[in-house]
Amino acid sequence: MIVFYKVRAVIDSDLINHVRSASRLMVRELGFMQATLAATDYPPSSVHTIVELGNRESLTAVELVALLGLEKSSVSRMVRKLIEAGEIEEVTNEQDARSKKLQLTDQGRQTLCAVDAFATQRVGAAMAHLTEVQQQTVSEGLGHYAVALRTQRLGTQTPAATLEIARGYRPGIIGRMVQMHASYYARYVNFGQPFESLVATDMAELMGRLDNPRNQVWAALDGERIVGSIAIDGEGEGGGAVLRCFILDDSARGKGAGKRLLAEAIKFCDEWGFGETRLWTFKGLEAARKLYEDVGFTLEQEHEAEQWGGKITGQWFVRPGPGKALA
Structure with a gap:
């Protein structure tokens, strides 16, 4: 996602x-x-x-x-x-x-x-x-x-609280992932009900497949409150993986939670030896793109489309698995 x-x-x-x-x-x-x-x-x-x-x-x-x-x-x-x-x-x-x-x-x-x-x-x-x-x-x-x-x-800045990164399903994670996606994208790019419904369907479907050890989810926690998430769908085509559900609550930004979540997901992918890990996003999210490129993702293709109430340029990023990286 x-x-x-x-x-x-x-x-x-x-x-x-x-x-x-x-x-x-x-x-x-x-x-x-x-x-x-x-x-x-x-x-x-x-x-x-x-x-x-x-x-x-x-x-x-x-x-x-x-x-x-x-x-x-x-x-x-x-x-x-x-x-x-x-x-x-x-x-x-x-x-x-x-x-x-x-x-x-x-x-x-x-x-x-x-x-x-x-x-x-x-x-x-x-x-x-x-x-x-x-x-x-x-x-x-x-x-x-x-x-x-x-x-x-x-006029002083308090130290940022350290957030915990927890692995695996926990009660409320599906609802929080949907809420964070819907609230954030409604404010910044005017995505509405169709987008929220799609996210809800995708998140519920993926969480229903966590019994397969090739799939996993992580949450960033502020106390007991979920303030970020990321997931790996390890049942992609050709034995690859798809990075999904990557989102942060506003309260978690600037605390390094995004890098830590991404690092956990990439470590998981490398341990499983996936041939490649893919993710879909859209053009213009430069801060996110830097995070992806810092861990080895490169832009493979992009195309324009009408989606969720506006015109976007969709992008596919790919990161080769450890075996391919060494070849």
Whole structure:
């Protein structure tokens, strides 16, 4: 199957507007528009401070400023009020005698327990309206989005998370391969329902033949979520193989997942000694073409055709097997 490999995705304006709208709704529903938060008498910044001090045991005022992203004067006033209220206290900083550390008092820990109980109930009740798959999507998506917001604010780039490459069928892989193909190509080349239906049929048919050891599939995993795939159909004509199902989710691009998936597939082909490995794609996918050529594929033929709602130039790439390569 074809792949349109792109390092940096174009962010659609409708997507941005949807995220903004959802963010505003979350702010309202979580109570951040109110003067107090989480069934306490404190504003959101104070509640956030109590929670973070509970998670970290202690923080200096400087660390708290950096964590909250607030002005030093605002944090100083908030800290003073929480000390006066008996929620936090200053203790000696053993690493730096010039500064003090802030930590929760016994009262503060009781307040933290009440905040945690309130938040757990609210989040749990809301998540109960979602399926298990939706719950996982919300958890992973919010985590990625929160890190991206912090990266943008600080002007730094966080290290790319290492993705796992897993071999073999796993529940949900057919649906995810179809979804990734359909979503990506609808955005970038306007392929619609006929393309999605074809991908669904092809993926289901191939997965039904994995009992033949000459066929195999690999998935790139971010935790338990499938964010990339590639497959080898080892029942091609003349004893050859066909590389198929190569696709990455936008969240997996730029992390080396494409190269790793391709390397696993090529290693599999060489171990089986296929006479050749072929793949079909179309002209214009230069980043993908470089990946293919880097592992030994060469363009064999191309032709123009009307397909999936537009005119494309189809291309066949071929990579000789290890025996032919040495001949």
